[in-house]
Amino acid sequence: MLDRALLLALLFCAGTALAADPTTYGTKAQQLITKGDFPQALEELKAATSRFPYDLELKRQLAFTYSELAKRDLQAGRYAQAAENFKQAHELIPDSKELVLMRGIALYLNKDYAAAREELIQAGEGSESLVYQGKISYDTGDLPGALELWRRAKELDPANKVLTGLIEKAERELPVESRMDKGYSSMFDLAFDAELPPGLSAEVLDALESAYNTVGADLGVFPTTRIPVLLYTRKDYSSVTAGPDWSGGLYDGKIRLPVGGITRLTPQLRAIIFHEFTHVVVAELTRGNVPTWFNEGLAEIEGRKEHVPRFPEVRGNHLIPMATLSKGFTGMAGAEAGLAYQQSYLMTRFMVDRYGWYAVQQVLKYLGQGNNMDAAVAKALSDYSLDLNGVVREWRESLPGAVSGDASQ
Template identity: 45%
Template sequence: MVGLGAARAADPLLHNDYAAALIDRGEYEQAIEQLEKAYSLFSSDRTLKENLATAHALLGQKLLDKKSYPQAAEQFGKALELSPDTPRFHLLRGIALTFARDYDAARYELETTRTLGGDSADVFYFLGKTFYDVGETAQALDFWEKAAALAPGDARFAGLLERMRREQSAEGKMDRGYSSRFIVSYDTEVQSGKALDILDALERVYNDVGADLDFYPEARVPVILYTLKDYREVTRSPHWSGGLYDGKIRLPIGGATELTPELRATLRHEYTHAVVRELTRGNCPTWLNEGIAELQGRQESNPPLIELAQAIKTGAFIPLRSLEGNFSALDEQRIRLAYEESYAVVNYLVTNYGWYRVKAILANLGEGVPFDQAVTRGLADFALSYDDFSREWRDSMQQQYRDRKN
């Protein structure tokens, strides 16, 4: 006689019902285990197959929300193995692959979505993004115009098309150069030889920053070299901005005739933002992001820290928690102090605790860990919290000032 426990273990419907309860609780991994058992017992049952595919898709959505893009794409792929003609699974995998910067695979999934389910604003939006992220603005604009036509009330397109048309107006006439890791688009005022020099410099920066942060992005990074006029028009950046990273490195070069230390510093600074964004999936406080970029840039050009020196004398530091958000609300003098202070904090962190722990903090942020907790984990060997570290840095600055006076 078969025991009751063995009978339950051999009943696919019991596994399926248990999986449904687990899904309701958001426990998708455990639900998948139960559904795999059910499906192995009754693989001809269409409902079990669909339920297993749905469970993989739900886990993929959870990972997508956590910005774990490659892992999300893997789960959507498993859903597609079970249900290859479900347009939504192709769309979701395409979205995950787009954010994972695997653009060729993403386009395949998005185009398959179109074949199976017709055109939609989401499909066109993400197809446009796969082109935009690699510098193909004309193709991106075409897809985004189609998306906006299908969803005229979608907030994503409110200012997107106007900005894209500004970019296309400036970038449509540009030439282009390539290296293994970068795509450089440059205005006709920029000599092609200078663009090649910039590509060479960026390849060195790629290796140097990669060595410090132990990270080497696989996807090519777009770099756009503008005239000063076009840079201001496209980016709408403040007058003090010497460069910008917003998914692309944007630099006002104009008629520059040589690769100055200041230009090398800007290249290094802006490329570092690209690395930090990818490591943290965009979840990085501004002072840490700018501080790492400033530390890298100052290896090429290291101007005096005038505002920081004054803050050390008076104790008028900007609290680090006030520097976690955008600096744009600060006046120009405070902005200079914000950048100098961010540099000094990260320089102290690297000097005293090493790049390894900076990378650990960034990795925690990339997993969606709140910043306080990311710092505490990164400095766990020293039992330092975020506030402890902040006080330690301020005390160190004040001590250095007292030592110089004596």
């Protein structure tokens, strides 16, 4: 009886020893990684490294897994989680400058500029680190600092065309912005031409604060990062943005407004402010993953609360194709652009009126998670058993001169 008990104990110990072997843990984790099951691989490797804290191969595998999860988070727009996973990976491989750089980029994308700058400086003087340090300076209103960093990066990477574009854009803006005055409110940093009428800048700041509250309530988010706003003369606006003649404003990370000739805040300018601020919120929610028609449609809804412009009538037998509306409008002539904005407004207004703001917020949420518009609408309107084609079809049927057919046409 004693011999049998001893044999069972030996077998149990052998099994335990085998299960506790670091190679066994590593092999199982590698199988999970190969399958793409990084979360489960992470749990296996965390358990393994707690048992074998000095096993370098297990640490390497764990760091790799954290890094892969961080890259997935980046692609899905989960920037704060990506930064945390890169941090965990770096703690396991403290000599890796690449992991420091990637954490800095994740923090920048999350608009945590102070922490991002610190990480990027620690990453060293590489071209990519300097580019993102320059982006932080640019986004926070330090154009000379951004140019200096980008020019240093250009010396290291002279063939980088994206970097060339950044430098050229900043060089266009610097002569104009260097002579601007400054103004501030709770959430906005305003730069404006010194020749603008006294008092206009304060009225613009008040309108921006109103837009912040109104648009934030509709779309369900209130940005926490300060937002730069620039007021130009019409001539300076054209030279800086190179936008079409019909453009009344622009958001490219900064709200840019041409206000030359205006002596007070008009309903039209107030509407443009609401319109452009909507783009700020949509960009934050979707990480830029949004079709133009939906982005502009939401902006028109908010802007038209302040002023209703004159636009051409949209009829069901004369529509711009959805594929065209999903791209930018800046290459369109004035009349076509007017029709594009009106059609975008009517389609989006239909969605708000028919399904409610909550459904629209859900569409934006799913876009922010990396879904395309078709999938985002299908998920948001699952209770209605509708996809994007179904929504567009219902909208088209509500128009004057409606015809049946493929909603994508």
